[in-house]
Amino acid sequence: MNEIIILHLLLVFMIIGAFVTVEIKNMLSAVISIGAVGFALSMMFLFLGAPDIAITQVIVEILSLILLIRATVNVDNVAIEEKGESVFSNRTALIFVGIILVFAWIAFHSLPSFGEPLMRVSRFYLIHGLREVGATNFVTSVILDFRAYDTYGEAMVLFVSISGAFAILRRWKREQDKDFLRIDREH
Amino acid sequence: MTLYFLNFVLLIIGLYALVFKRHIVKKILGVAIMEYAVNLFLILLGFRKSGVPPILMKDMDMATFIRTAVDPLPQALVLTSIVIGLGTLALMVAMAIRLYERYGTFDMDEIKRLRG
């Protein structure tokens, strides 16, 4: 039973961390607090019986921290003060969020209760997984044999986003904005 | 059930950051928070009370393993979704850097004004 309590504590910690990330002025501390949220998330995955995902979440968390710090530190790391009212006034936003939360509360009641998943399809993976695939890590057998097409798609998603990032970062139009930012042609 | 609800609150915080914050990096952080919330939701769905990770150890016998193992399918979905989140993040960081290079500021409303 204390497992559930730990999960609740970690989730509350993540909510506080997320709120700090959103409201804090300094960008670097915002990135660090989202790192804290990410690591709490990977601990939750451990308690929820998903070691594969916990390892992946820790590793991806480190990499996204490096990327995010890369985007914030070198430039100006103090957020711009909020000048004036944003698009919707906060009151309408709160009402809108209130309606969604109430509807979500009702909808979550009709989900199967926490801890008793239906497992209609995954019971087949557990029963036949060892004999048909031979892997003892059933998550890997689902990823690389039962639903290998998803992993094929995922590998291509990473490939596309990397070549997309290269397309955006390529050295093509950088000379043109010489008047805007004095960029020193270093090499 | 309360875990699902708290997770939904986390999603709403990410949505708030994404819609109302004007700093580009804050929007990226908002998307990252929402990714965390969705991945956590999928794993919460697959959890089994006093469940065992779906990895067979040497000394485990199959019957108890099948009765207590946690659902492996959402974990496969979340692994793919984490990779997609990383890919989107890499693209967003690349665009944020180039946007800063072009406009000299990270404030989206400022950029909209400069854009004319």
Add this chain to the structure above:
Amino acid sequence: MSVLLPLFTTIPVFSAILMLLVGKFDKKYFPRIWSILTSLSLLFILAAIWGKGTIIHEMGGWKPPFGVVLVKDNLSQLMLLVVNVVTFLTVIYSYSYMRKYEDYLRFFTLFLFMLAGMNGVVLTGDLFNLFVFLEIASIASYALVGYGIDAEELEASFKYLILGALASIFILFGIGMIYSVTGSVNMADVARFIIDNGLADNKAILMATGLFILGFGLKAGLVPFHAWLPDAHSSAPAPISVMLSGVLIKVLGIYSLMRIFYSMIGMTSVVSNILLVMGSISMLVGAFMGFGQDDMKRMFAFSSISQMGYIAVGIGIGTPLAIIGALFHLLNHAVFKSLLFLSSGAIQTSTGTRNLSELGGLRKSMPVTSGASVIGALSIAGVPPFNGFWSKLIIIVAAFSAGYIWLGAILVLTAFLTLAYYLRFQKNVIFGEPTPNMKDVREAPFLMLMPIVIFAVLCLLGGIFNGWLISNIIAPAQSVIMNQMAYISSVLGI
């Protein structure tokens, strides 16, 4: 025959990666020719599997609910036709258009991946797999919209990226809820579970429905979520605006909505009313905003929103005639919107500007492009001999026969509004007096003209042979999508 199905997603990816490896040596000609060959080969494969009824391909040899399954029924066949024909002509067009952006290699890699993503979405019978390939197509289109790395293009593609990521998160949340309630991610298995256990009014399914409408509505650019569409379409390079407007918002938005609500969850009155409201508002907003635009591509982007409103209304009404009208309009819109965006790209390369105020009297200096864009403008406005007239007529007749009087009135009003602002477009861009800076304008290069002329001919043929088109291509697709039980039994084999 079912061996050919996975080729639709693997051949573009395989040739894109080969192109990257070989492209290190020849950056100029090899990528462009290689991409044309790839999209041509996909057309041949489509011809090979055309009209063979429902073909199933079980990935990795696993039975449907346990493995991922590819399903080609008549609706996917129609979508494959739209996607691959528009892509083939756009690749030929961008052979000479992309000379402005020197980096061909990176462009055609992303282009082929977007094609693979769209083919993957159309063919898959698995909900999570649809999400993965939707991500491939979307991420490729985010990078392609910002390909010119100008100030506006970066801002437009960043806004598109943020809203796209938001939509994908909501879709994934919806998939999680569907999985939790029904225990499976395969569309046919979910449909059978919902019918057997009578879960149609389950609160969680209702919330998943709302999340799907939010997510796929944003990908389709329907009104409450259309903020990204005008900027993204107008600042993208012309071939990418064609792909975005012509196929991407249809495949990722409308096709996914149809597949999920007709084949999986089942069309409830709540969903059809929401689609009707969103569609009619989209029509009006798109039409009214289309008037005030000076930039040609922004005007075409707003008219895309209003035409997507037509298709959403057609799906929302739900009667067989309305679905035929919606699918026929989807096919027609892909043809004439691609024609308009291609001609706007040709006009921009020749005259250097796309603002209607600066253009005028192009009929003398650019006869072929202006002739084709007149055909495009007439067919989108719904003038009789062209294809736009027939599909709009069917949707209007379906609306009136289904008893939606006020909806029919909005449909007719939008048709006249569209006619009005496209006449304005023709008057001063094509037939007006040549403005001073239009003197030394030459016609666009041949490889850009050929796709424009082909699309214009398709507009004309679509209008004349609409009877044949409906009975051979549209009606089978409509009968398949309406018949949920046939879909379930053909996929699950019970």
Add this chain to the structure above:
Amino acid sequence: MKGKKQSGMTFIVKTITNLIIGFMMVFGAYVVLYGHITPGGGFPGGVMIALAYILITLAYGRKVVESMVSGVAGSVGDDIGALAIIILGFIGLWIGGTFLFNFLPKGTPFELFSAGHIIIYNLAIMLKVGMSLYIVFLALAILQRVVVTRNENEEN
């Protein structure tokens, strides 16, 4: 000393990097190779090995790492990894009639070569993921040089 372009970080960071690199590489390889027996798999292992190289880049600066694995070699490795995945899928299509079919013998559980083509997939994914994330970091690190000089221009 201030003016000289100082490549990499302080001495302490460099020595710690020398110590950690070995463990990271070995643990990454373990996670990849035993992905089908213990938790882990192609993806986390690949990112771990990429992080080892990124740590070298942060500690020693870009020039040192470029000599080890250059940008071009990285992108070629990335393409080869992706090609390997597709070719494995096509072999499955050729032998088993369906794409991504597991055509290799299943072997005995708990052994290293026990789950058919899963181990080859893990290696291909490791190569692809590791190389692509490494070259993305290189691209972002290169850009850092340009923006940093901008700040220095404003100071003097």
